[in-house]
Amino acid sequence: MPELPEVETVRRGLAGALVGATIARVVQRRADLRFAFPQNFAARLAGRRVEALERRAKYLVAVLDGGEALIMHLGMSGSFRVEDQPIGAFHHPRGAPGPHDHVLFLLSSGATITYNDPRRFGFMDLAGRDNLADYRFFANLGLEPFDPALDGPALRAMLAGKAAPLKAALLDQRLVAGLGNIYVCEALHRARLSPLRAAGTLTAPEARRLVAEIRAVLEEAIAAGGSSLRDHRQTNGALGYFQHGFSAYDREGAGCANKGCGGMITRIVQGGRSTFYCAACQR
């Protein structure tokens, strides 16, 4: 699914249509996604004005007037599309909602925002807007990668004493929030750090390097509109293209692109998930 860059791309794509708009009606086409929708979900959104659209880790947060915020997570396969025409049986360009179109937001502007999610690992929820830090899925999240508080010493401190592999530690949303399998692989490759390293063994220079490469790869990916492997689309339907910028992820057998390294990218499995790295230069 969308990791931080994909969610940020979606946020930027939705913001133009959503921020300042009023939700005229919500069509909720099934009772649950990953979780059941909150009670009276559609009714609680009707008539609300969207004051801001924010991102926390891989979550989207639409701040509404009236005291609530709409929390949205795209899971593995969620996407939004924005269309200028209201969806109706005879008015929508495609005639009607398609397969896996689970939620439709009909805005008073006439635009329609549709949430599509084949695997249904995503979810939507409502929470009090004034105490979002206490929201159950936010309370344990770690630092945002772009939070100035995340620097080499801070990262090293949070990894101190951890025997878990570096790869697993970076996927742990309680430490740094927003990274997923792709960008962890990419950041470790760029920083020339082995995904197998015990997290607690990072030196100060290594931690500093890793923070810098995490930020660099996320920035580049956001600029490219995210990575489209299978499901990710920007809200206008366009593909992201950062997958062409991968140096390790999904490149098993390819030559290592790191300067001066003649190694090859290999695939291993950690915690049941693929890790791509160069054993020659990632130490």
Next chain:
DNA sequence: ACCAGCTCCTGCTTGC
């Protein structure tokens, strides 16, 4: 407190 493994679900890719 920590960690590995399981689980939710669909659909694309791979290999026989």
Next chain:
DNA sequence: TGCAAGCAGGAGCTGG
């Protein structure tokens, strides 16, 4: 060509 197995960007939860 057909079919089944394997695998996928997440992450909460369970049991050890």
